[in-house]
Amino acid sequence: MWNVLAVVLGIGVWTALARAGVSGLPGPQAVAVRFGELAADGTLLDDSLASLRRVLIGFALGSALAVPVGFLMGWYRTARGLIEPYVQFFRTIPPLAVIPLAILLMGIGETPKIFVIFLAAFLSCVVSTFQGVVSVDSTMINAARVLGANDAVVFRRVVVPASTPFILVGMRVGLGAAWATLVAAELIAAQEGLGYRMQQAQIYYDLPSIFVGLITIGVLGLIMDRLLLAAEKRLTGWQERR
Amino acid sequence: MTEKISFRSVSRTYDVGGQPFHALRDVDLDIADREFVTVVGPSGCGKSTLMNIAAGLVDPTGGEVLVDSRPVHGPSPERGVIFQQYALFPWLTVRQNVEFGLQIAKVGRAERRRRAQHFIDLVGLTDFADALPRMLSGGMRQRCAIARAYAVDPGILLMDEPFGALDALTRVQLQDQLLATWGSERRTVMFITHDVDEAVYLANRVVVMAARPGRVYEVIDVDLPYPRTEAVRLSAEFSQIRNRVWRAVYHQTSSEGASL
Ligand SMILES: Nc1ncnc2c1ncn2[C@@H]1O[C@H](COP(=O)(O)OP(=O)(O)OP(=O)(O)O)[C@@H](O)[C@H]1O
Numbered sequence A: 001m002w003n004v005l006a007v008v009l010g011i012g013v014w015t016a017l018a019r020a021g022v023s024g025l026p027g028p029q030a031v032a033v034r035f036g037e038l039a040a041d042g043t044l045l046d047d048s049l050a051s052l053r054r055v056l057i058g059f060a061l062g063s064a065l066a067v068p069v070g071f072l073m074g075w076y077r078t079a080r081g082l083i084e085p086y087v088q089f090f091r092t093i094p095p096l097a098v099i100p101l102a103i104l105l106m107g108i109g110e111t112p113k114i115f116v117i118f119l120a121a122f123l124s125c126v127v128s129t130f131q132g133v134v135s136v137d138s139t140m141i142n143a144a145r146v147l148g149a150n151d152a153v154v155f156r157r158v159v160v161p162a163s164t165p166f167i168l169v170g171m172r173v174g175l176g177a178a179w180a181t182l183v184a185a186e187l188i189a190a191q192e193g194l195g196y197r198m199q200q201a202q203i204y205y206d207l208p209s210i211f212v213g214l215i216t217i218g219v220l221g222l223i224m225d226r227l228l229l230a231a232e233k234r235l236t237g238w239q240e241r242r
Numbered sequence B: 001m002t003e004k005i006s007f008r009s010v011s012r013t014y015d016v017g018g019q020p021f022h023a024l025r026d027v028d029l030d031i032a033d034r035e036f037v038t039v040v041g042p043s044g045c046g047k048s049t050l051m052n053i054a055a056g057l058v059d060p061t062g063g064e065v066l067v068d069s070r071p072v073h074g075p076s077p078e079r080g081v082i083f084q085q086y087a088l089f090p091w092l093t094v095r096q097n098v099e100f101g102l103q104i105a106k107v108g109r110a111e112r113r114r115r116a117q118h119f120i121d122l123v124g125l126t127d128f129a130d131a132l133p134r135m136l137s138g139g140m141r142q143r144c145a146i147a148r149a150y151a152v153d154p155g156i157l158l159m160d161e162p163f164g165a166l167d168a169l170t171r172v173q174l175q176d177q178l179l180a181t182w183g184s185e186r187r188t189v190m191f192i193t194h195d196v197d198e199a200v201y202l203a204n205r206v207v208v209m210a211a212r213p214g215r216v217y218e219v220i221d222v223d224l225p226y227p228r229t230e231a232v233r234l235s236a237e238f239s240q241i242r243n244r245v246w247r248a249v250y251h252q253t254s255s256e257g258a259s260l
């Protein structure tokens, strides 16, 4: 209800700004027309699919690796000692800064783009998973042990479910990081994709296309975030909320 | 009288800022089979530490604990523990919580279900069997924790201030329920509390502890008949014993000049 109002208001302000002639800003109408054109000739769909594919593969690989590594770090002191310095170090490097290196080592195909997205998703998710494992309440673990649980059972039936909320938060952050990295990765070397399309539009001073790209990225990101949020609600509905 | 639990000069020291701190020093205590022992004492005198050592969750730094004449190494479902903070698994329903230990013990599905239902009914949570812990009140959570511990049928129940967070009415109800099941199923119970009335009402014997170092200060027999009723609670004998325990807890003559 309020959300709908917010969207209407936003478009209103946008129209007003465009009317007022803010340097070359296209109005909603111009953008909608361009949206129609790009959708009709299939460019928008192809670009979206190309971008989505990169994000999803990078994100899936990143979180698939982050969860077990995060568990290892949280559960075994040795693993933590060995892995944590690297994670902390690479976290201080923005994934985008890795792009030149990735291109040199992996060429300009899909691999370096997916790799950079993977790295961004992995680094966000691994820390959160690790935090989740470390913060599992020790009385909960003791409660399982006095009921006869060995380490494997404690892990599977206490540590995993107890850290699920952290993992899902990590995945949401990871997804955001993946999107953020995507556009930059495509700005550098790509033949298709939403980021690539926007870069082309920039060359031709095609502002409506840039807006179409931005809005599409925003909407797709929002949809994916909402899906993860729904999964989170389902999986962690047992949590006490204030 | 056969000893179920024997503490043999049990000590536990912690390193606090480089100094050894005696949470427990040379505790000797025997708890008989099917006895109900309560433990009271000032905060920090080592009650929880003593119980966690019996549970196998904390190792003593000196001495040993024997259960059925065998030294304790690590926890066992034979020694059920009820924690002050309930420690239910919040992602499992009441029924799944109660079935947790049975699943680990590889009890078959149907039998598991039946046993869990029995104890859920016993603690009066029948209507909440499929509710998640977050939907339960404090008293109901504690009853769920009790059902979960009972379900694996431990010979020993170790309870650490289980009713501490509850209101007076719920507390009395759970005390009576606990005594009723203890009477019918006859387990050995070690029950920690800071409530002198509760300690006397429940116990065969009250163990009063003192702090710095943590030790047994006095053991007081409670020669009152079971079942304990309101009449017992209001009797002159009860208040006599209660006063004795009270004095032992609140007017301890300190051994190292430290007082609490
Ligand atoms: N892991 C630990 N490290 C250092 N000191 C500890 C540790 N665990 C317990 N202690 C100390 O041992 C003493 C006894 O603790 P314990 O929890 O057994 O007390 P308690 O009698 O249960 O107190 P309360 O009634 O407040 O629960 C306390 O002074 C506490 O500070």
Ligand SMILES: [Mg+2]
Residues within 6 Å of the ligand: B047, B048, B049, B160
């Ligand atoms: Mg305590």
